[in-house]
Amino acid sequence: MLPDLHLHNLAARLYPLRRSLTGDGVRATLAVLAERLPSLEQHEVPTGTPVLDWTVPDEWNWKAAWVADAEGRRVVDATEHGLHLVGYSVPVRQRMTWAELKPHLHTLPDQSDAIPYRTAYYAQTWGFCLRHRTVLDLDARGDEAEYEVVIDATRGPGALTYGEVVLPGETEETVLISAHVCHPMLANDNLSGLVVAAALAEQLAARAQRCYTYRFVWAPGTVGAITWLARNEAVVPTIRHGLILANLGDAGGFTYKQSRLGTFGQTPAEIDRAVAVALRDAGEALDVRPFIPYGYDERQYGSPGFNLPVGCLTRTPYGEYPEYHTSADDLDFISEAQLQGALARLTDVIDILEANRRLINLHPYGEPQLGRRRLYRALGGLPDAPLQQQAMLWVLNLSATPGAPEDGFDLLAVAERSGLPFRTLAAAADLLERHDLVA
Numbered sequence: 001m002l003p004d005l006h007l008h009n010l011a012a013r014l015y016p017l018r019r020s021l022t023g024d025g026v027r028a029t030l031a032v033l034a035e036r037l038p039s040l041e042q043h044e045v046p047t048g049t050p051v052l053d054w055t056v057p058d059e060w061n062w063k064a065a066w067v068a069d070a071e072g073r074r075v076v077d078a079t080e081h082g083l084h085l086v087g088y089s090v091p092v093r094q095r096m097t098w099a100e101l102k103p104h105l106h107t108l109p110d111q112s113d114a115i116p117y118r119t120a121y122y123a124q125t126w127g128f129c130l131r132h133r134t135v136l137d138l139d140a141r142g143d144e145a146e147y148e149v150v151i152d153a154t155r156g157p158g159a160l161t162y163g164e165v166v167l168p169g170e171t172e173e174t175v176l177i178s179a180h181v182c183h184p185m186l187a188n189d190n191l192s193g194l195v196v197a198a199a200l201a202e203q204l205a206a207r208a209q210r211c212y213t214y215r216f217v218w219a220p221g222t223v224g225a226i227t228w229l230a231r232n233e234a235v236v237p238t239i240r241h242g243l244i245l246a247n248l249g250d251a252g253g254f255t256y257k258q259s260r261l262g263t264f265g266q267t268p269a270e271i272d273r274a275v276a277v278a279l280r281d282a283g284e285a286l287d288v289r290p291f292i293p294y295g296y297d298e299r300q301y302g303s304p305g306f307n308l309p310v311g312c313l314t315r316t317p318y319g320e321y322p323e324y325h326t327s328a329d330d331l332d333f334i335s336e337a338q339l340q341g342a343l344a345r346l347t348d349v350i351d352i353l354e355a356n357r358r359l360i361n362l363h364p365y366g367e368p369q370l371g372r373r374r375l376y377r378a379l380g381g382l383p384d385a386p387l388q389q390q391a392m393l394w395v396l397n398l399s400a401t402p403g404a405p406e407d408g409f410d411l412l413a414v415a416e417r418s419g420l421p422f423r424t425l426a427a428a429a430d431l432l433e434r435h436d437l438v439a
Contacts, residue, residue: 059158249334
């Protein structure tokens with residue numbers, strides 16, 4: 001947990017900022033995270049920069065946007081709720097009839113009190129999102145009713161902004177943690193991933209030792225991840241494990257989308273196995289789904305040319321809860337307990353990655369005499385001594401022989417096959433190493 005700061009409070013502070021694919025809202029969001037993560041670096045990539053098969057788009061910012069009736073009353077005002085304005089709307093200032101205005105309005109007829117989230121990133125257009133009941137009220141005034149439409153926005157040359165924290169480890173082999181930073185006023189499908197990633201980064205920064213190097217990336221969806229990949233060709237080969245974080249604050253259980261490498265590879269990806277074991281050991285139900293080439297930015301990191309082992313951890317997946325991409329995905333929809341629960345499970349996953357290793361059994365012919373080495377006595381005061389004894393035997397039996405190290409199993413595999421907690425097996429392996437029974 002971030003010191004002196006609840007994750008929900010951090011989400012509440014970020015909630016009103018005007019995030020989009022680019023712009024000052026993204027910069028402001030990263031600046032808030034940087035208060036807790038001093039090593040966070042903001043990267044600015046100019047509009048028009050080629051990034052793989054894409055080009056960095058124009059920057060977009062808005063100051064005000066509204067629709068006013070003939071009496072000057074604002075029937076829609078984006079300062080009331082940021083989702084009222086279609087993202088990347090071009091500037092507008094004109095009067096028009098209801099019949100002319102209506103094609104530019106978006107609602108959810110089956111959720112009359114919710115404002116939808118809509119964008120027009122790559123189209124020269126504009127629009128507003130309304131509660132459906134508001135449109136019904138305005139419709140009753142007739143097609144000839146007149147309205148003033150104002151969108152005070154800029155859309156032109158600027159930059160795409162993303163944030164990055166790098167925590168060096170004992171090796172350059174890297175764990176990548178990524179969250180999208182482009183959705184305004186959506187608490188679960190945006191802020192939950194941002195704040196949990198920030199909390200995990202701060203926890204790891206405080207560790208005295210890290211085996212892996214950790215890279216945290218906060219970037220706008222799709223083109224942001226593509227931009228990061230284009231600018232980090234030297235880093236990409238070092239990535240051994242990765243996770244996309246999103247939708248971690250709602251009341252649902254955990255869902256894990258496997259990496260492309262884990263779904264289609266000849267051997268399961270270690271990150272996929274680590275998530276499954278971590279959730280199992282915590283007694284949490286986990287809905288595991290195979291990789292598919294749509295969703296969040298796991299599809300960019302897992303595109304065939306990169307094929308990185310990057311999975312996606314959520315609670316309720318995108319599009320599977322009615323509040324998704326609506327104003328109902330607000331701060332009341334996420335809870336501190338669910339955010340902290342996600343952080344705890346991610347910490348478990350990291351602990352497994354850090355401790356996982358293959359071992360060689362230095363006494364593979366017959367079972368070593370553990371009593372003579374006082375290993376049983378070493379466990380005597382532990383409440384889970386029988387479990388620890390089982391763990392030692394499992395580790396010894398599934399470790400490799402000195403002449404065939406490739407025939408052994410890593411500790412994750414021992415946990416999978418034995419059903420014992422990974423933490424227990426890792427402790428047993430440490431004890432066996434100290435007594436020169438495994439190496």
